[in-house]
Amino acid sequence: MWNDTKFTRLLGLDLPIVQGPFGGRVSSVDLTAIVSNSGGLGSYGCQPFYTNEIIAISEEIRKKTNRAFNLNLWVKDKDDDVNDFNELALQEVTRLFLPYFEEVGVEPPLFPLPESPSFEHQIEAIFAVKPAVFSFVYGIPSADILEKCRRLNIKTVGAATTLDEAIAIENSGVDAVVATGFDAGGHRVSFLNKAEDSLVGTFSLIPQIADQVKIPVIAAGGIADARGVKASFVLGADAVQIGTAFLATQESGTSQIHRQKLFSIDARYTTLTKVFTGRLSRGIKNRLTEELKDYQENLAPYPLQGKIVGKLGAYPANTESNPELKSFWSGQAAPILKYHYAQELIENIIKDMSAF
Ligand SMILES: Cc1cc2nc3c(=O)[nH]c(=O)nc-3n(C[C@H](O)[C@H](O)[C@H](O)COP(=O)(O)O)c2cc1C
Numbered sequence: 001m002w003n004d005t006k007f008t009r010l011l012g013l014d015l016p017i018v019q020g021p022f023g024g025r026v027s028s029v030d031l032t033a034i035v036s037n038s039g040g041l042g043s044y045g046c047q048p049f050y051t052n053e054i055i056a057i058s059e060e061i062r063k064k065t066n067r068a069f070n071l072n073l074w075v076k077d078k079d080d081d082v083n084d085f086n087e088l089a090l091q092e093v094t095r096l097f098l099p100y101f102e103e104v105g106v107e108p109p110l111f112p113l114p115e116s117p118s119f120e121h122q123i124e125a126i127f128a129v130k131p132a133v134f135s136f137v138y139g140i141p142s143a144d145i146l147e148k149c150r151r152l153n154i155k156t157v158g159a160a161t162t163l164d165e166a167i168a169i170e171n172s173g174v175d176a177v178v179a180t181g182f183d184a185g186g187h188r189v190s191f192l193n194k195a196e197d198s199l200v201g202t203f204s205l206i207p208q209i210a211d212q213v214k215i216p217v218i219a220a221g222g223i224a225d226a227r228g229v230k231a232s233f234v235l236g237a238d239a240v241q242i243g244t245a246f247l248a249t250q251e252s253g254t255s256q257i258h259r260q261k262l263f264s265i266d267a268r269y270t271t272l273t274k275v276f277t278g279r280l281s282r283g284i285k286n287r288l289t290e291e292l293k294d295y296q297e298n299l300a301p302y303p304l305q306g307k308i309v310g311k312l313g314a315y316p317a318n319t320e321s322n323p324e325l326k327s328f329w330s331g332q333a334a335p336i337l338k339y340h341y342a343q344e345l346i347e348n349i350i351k352d353m354s355a356f
Pocket residue numbers: 019020021022023024026045046047072073135136137159180183184185186187220221222223224241242243244245247329330331332333
């Protein structure tokens with residue numbers, strides 16, 4: 001049976017399908033619960049939230065499902081050069097963006113930029129909530145944190161963009177590894193080398209990792225229907241993590257215009273850019289990604305860049321505004337998207353998998 005794998009046995013799931021967690025406030029309680037109630041693993045991206053918010057979100061998820069779900073965090077929550085980013089540096093970056101601020105009639109942000117939640121505090125919410133699964137990107141939590149997860153019976157899942165990262169994850173005692181290829185939507189979560197030097201495609205990455213590690217391998221990047229699931233399994237994966245195809249469903253937390261974009265011809269053209277957050281990520285090309293293509297090294301470090309650019313896309317206080325100046329995250333598989341509801345996506349994968 002295609003749905004009886006090392007990964008489903010580890011967690012007692014009916015389906016080896018993980019809904020990719022979404023940071024940037026586009027996860028939703030409904031989507032997490034629908035996927036978990038279907039027998040897969042629903043996920044919630046907690047990267048932008050403070051401890052009390054993560055606890056409140058988890059209570060909402062538990063009202064809608066009593067099955068396993070996954071909470072996700074970013075281990076490295078700040079780039080190394082954040083502390084050197086002073087007022088002068090902010091002025092230099094905002095100079096680059098001045099024409100856009102003038103165009104939308106918004107004042108550029110002033111120094112100091114607002115704070116963001118820290119991993120050190122967010123992890124306390126994971127210990128308090130005790131989800132069945134804690135997944136993470138941009139590094140590996142300390143041995144103490146992993147030990148505490150084991151004691152609390154929280155299974156851990158780390159993300160690898162290269163074989164070296166997968167081996168490091170397994171050697172730390174993590175329970176499963178996501179093999180995430182550069183086809184994937186959202187951030188390139190590399191932690192051993194620069195993301196730009198760690199761009200391996202999903203279908204090259206899966207078999208390399210499957211050959212070298214014993215823990216379950218979850219394939220991510222470019223998988224949007226049963227063909228991708230089947231191909232991943234043939235290459236040695238024990239589960240798939242689907243992002244863009246779930247993001248495009250009505251239940252996700254993104255905006256209507258983002259969903260429309262994912263189903264439009266524009267989604268044929270994605271790019272890797274640092275312009276939206278300061279870290280390399282894949283989204284649909286627009287004016288901002290193209291006009292600032294040659295300025296990737298003149299941006300603010302993560303998480304500060306997002307606080308500068310965020311003002312452009314979010315003004316006026318309406319998330320549907322200024323589509324040419326905001327991020328529309330998307331993986332390379334968007335042109336094959338078909339389904340507008342999460343349940344429909346899952347049911348069609350199940351139906352098509354049994355036909356192979
Ligand atoms: C908008 C968006 C936000 C994402 N945020 C996160 C995140 O916070 N943490 C994480 O582990 N993965 C994140 N991802 C990656 C997805 O969970 C998933 O691995 C990826 O989308 C799979 O590739 P696909 O988009 O080709 O299906 C994000 C992806 C997207 C599209």
